[in-house]
Amino acid sequence: MSTPTKTRRVWSNRLAKLAAAQQAAQEDVLVGIFLAxxxxxxxxxxxxxxxxxxxxGVAAxxxxxEEIMRRRKGAISP
Incomplete structure (x- = not known):
């Protein structure tokens, strides 16, 4: 049995949002390390x-x- 198109689209959107949130959280941790x-x-x-x-590994x-923080502030381009 195949998954309906609507269900696939809904889950695709949900998973994309979760992946974006995960990426943002990983970057937030790196910025937190820099600030610490x-x-x-x-x-x-x-x-x-x-x-x-x-x-x-903390130095890297x-x-x-620091790079992420500068990028977010617009000091450097991505």
Missing amino acids: RQDGVPQQVIADALPGVSAS KTRKG
Whole structure:
């Protein structure tokens, strides 16, 4: 049995919205890491607070967060 077109369209739209929200949330975490580092929070504290993040990976995430923040403020183009 095939799925009706309307059902496929509805779910396609819902899943696209969820994927966009997930991307925004991931970017928000990177910006949060950048802001935490700006406030002097040690890399280990950040790593302990976020699952799957190591202290050695915080520096790269900090740079990405800074880039995202600048892009959002319009300082640089995407």
